[in-house]
Amino acid sequence: MNFKYWAFISYSHTDESIGKRVHKYLEKLPLSKRKHGVKKLFPIFRDKDELPTSSDLGSQLNSALLDSKYLLVICTPTSAKSKWVNEEIRKFSELGRASRIIAFIPKDVSPMEEIYTPEMAKIISSGDLEHRITWSKGGLRTPVDLLAATICGTPLSGMRRYQSFRRLRKAVIWMMVPFITAIALFLMPTFSTLLFSHKIQTDDAFSQVVKEDYAKNAAKMADSEEFKKASKDMTKIMGAMFDAAENQRKKLNEPLDRRLSMNSPTPSPDSNQGGESVYSDKHTIRPESVHSNLASAQLRGLDVVISKAREILEAYKTTNDQNAKLQLQEHLAMMLYSLKLMPVEQATTQQKKDIKEIVDKIHEINPALSSGF
Template identity: 30%
Template sequence: MTRGGIQSGNGAAQRFAAFISYSHADAAIAAKLQRKLEQYRLPRHVAALHPEQSADIGRIFRDREDLAAAPSLTDAIRDALAAAEALIVICSPDARSSHWVSQEIELFRKLHPDRPVLAALVRGEPGEAFPPVLTEGGLEPLAADLRPEADGWSLGFLKIVAGIAGVPLDTLIQRDAQRRVRRVMWITAGALTAMLAMGIMTTLAISARNEAARQRAEAEGLVEYLITDLGSKLDGVGRLDVMDDVNARALRYYDDQTSGSLTADSLNRRARILHAVGEIDIKRGDFAAASRRLNMANAITSDLVKADPDNAEHRFANAQSVYWLGRIAVHQDSFDAARKYWNNYLNEARALARLQPNTARSFEEMGYAHGNLCELEFDQSSDAAKAEPDCVKSLALMEKAARSDPRNPKTILALANRQGWMADIFEVQGKLPKAVAQRHAEAATVEQLIARDPLNIEYIERANLPAIGLISLYLEQGDIRAAEAVLTPAITRIDAAIKRADDNPGLRIERLRLAYYHGEIDRKQGRNWRRRAAQSAELARQVEAQFGSGLRQRTTAFDAIKRQDGN
């Protein structure tokens, strides 16, 4: 090794574009930042202004091995700092308290007083996240706030690139925007090509009666692809304007045809597409657009039912239309309108049951209909007694559906959901033994699915719901031993699943909920529960560091653990 750089295999001194200093708790973010920086290429016209450097950012140094046992910074770390053109400090409460991070900042400034020190804030406010040595003497580091509520990852990352490369930030932002637009345009080009292929297939279909039916089915299937698979891709790059254009083009396929040319099956398919588009609108929070789509679908399915009231498929489609209109009403707190729609859904489910008696689908639709009314009453009034009759009917119907189609996972999961709702009803009413019995029934139902597919992560995550419910009920009854008997195997199962799928945020959330109850049981048993609470809080911080503080699946487990740790 040389003091000016790290000796490479061919004898040349290895230099680094930047050295990343971070605490162990922020290792995942540091690794991600290193990977992204080493993959990034400067825009061609920007790189041309700096002929002394290539378009690549260059090598980034990141190392944390063997520091825990070392009395001071290792020679490798010292040499890497000497060879670094810039220092990036991952700032968080953990970094602020890290002895090693402070030492690395001090040594880098001593070796390179004129080179940039870049602060990347990932957790906490600056006052609780910046190491004191970073701002001592009034020094203000170049800061990039990677927190979702601030710069976010994209803009914060570009600030770091600009600081390392010494180029204008505005230029990089413009280049990044152009790259995103090009990506979306490629996707859009694929959509338009698919639309053209759809038109060609439809034209060819006219040449023969039998061929027409097949070609129409293929064309309409392609329309569904545009709304579903392609739609999710456009959603992923944040181009809702392009998504709206694709939706409009797909629906125009039907609008350009006279209503008389569309068969009942084609109209039914168009209604399904409108359902899918309306569901996407609801997810975006655009309830006005969703209402327009779903009212169009309802008009189609209502006409189909009027024209052929004994057609089970038309009844089923109309049931979906009124269900989604009811769901919009719930989102808008229009509970009277929701009740009207969902009573209509119940009527359609009854009609389907008359047309297809004693079938799994009929039982399911009736079960869903009564379940909707149960949830509506419970959520609106919190009156368990009023909600209970529909909940009881829904559960009985889902039990029939499961007996009729015992190999259908969707049906089994629907049954488990109804059992969970009944447990909630009983618990609110203070009927704790009945609530416990329902939680056991729910757990047994999910275990059926796990027995068929033991490695299915979705089933294992779902199995934690009745486990948590039972633990809570047992603690409420003062039966700590029973609560612990449920907790221990639940933790074992979740931990084993996390080893197989350590990137699954849902599993991590369920593990946090178990950690909270572990602390509660220790507290009630007189054990060292404060240590357990502190461990749970650290686990919560690790989950947030790995998956981000804006987890969609974030639950009250985070806040409960923080309260527990603070008591």
């Protein structure tokens, strides 16, 4: 039969301090699963409230008695006079478990005093009381070991050896703590220095590896045909932009009289018979023609950027190499930077549509590339 409680502690509430100590020691005593079949004797039932004045123990106590493997009775002169302790002994005996009643006699109890209830005295006289443990002197260690051995059904000698070994091991560990602490404090500066120097060496080695790897990748990318082609395209784009900007600068910095003379009619070497000069403007440089040439160069530059961006997007779509994708993302970033430098607002409707399509695709690849565009 499986029991909910290992034991039921029966005591007079005048002896509550003894009941608490025995309860605490038993539940916290470490055991061996291999030797004793259990790691701890938990739980153990102890009634913490005063019993009612009626003659019935109550459903809770009756249920606890039924679910307990042993009945541990703390035998004192006050418990001998308690009708509730006597009633608990009687109920447990009626369950056919008189042989599992343990009489625990605390120290400082006079042998001349009556310490057994009528029901306990009846069990003793019939010879059914098999377990009587006396706490004669010292602490609770020895009697609790004996109680645990009785409840577990193991020999007392094995329990004593196990508990002695466990306590000795614990004492040795506590004795070693100051020694280990002193050694750790003594060696801490040395270990700190070694760890710090190792960290510096590791960081230096990692930095060197990163630098070498970066240089290797940069050299590999510079030798690739894609990079060379992209560099040439970017050179063409920037050349067209610089040419347009230089023409605009020259036009704006021309002296006013020079622009006026350029806009005035030029005498033709031919004259009519009446002596009137014939004027021709075929060599006249007009401001609107300068603006027209600049706009034309800018639109051509936009076409080059759009075409190159489409090529890079197509290459990004078809490749599965992550390093190649990272390099293509760098090229796309260069394309977007070029578009920012160019007057996109002056682009044609088709060019604006193409630019929007390219920016959307780049945003799908990496939103950080197209931020701020």
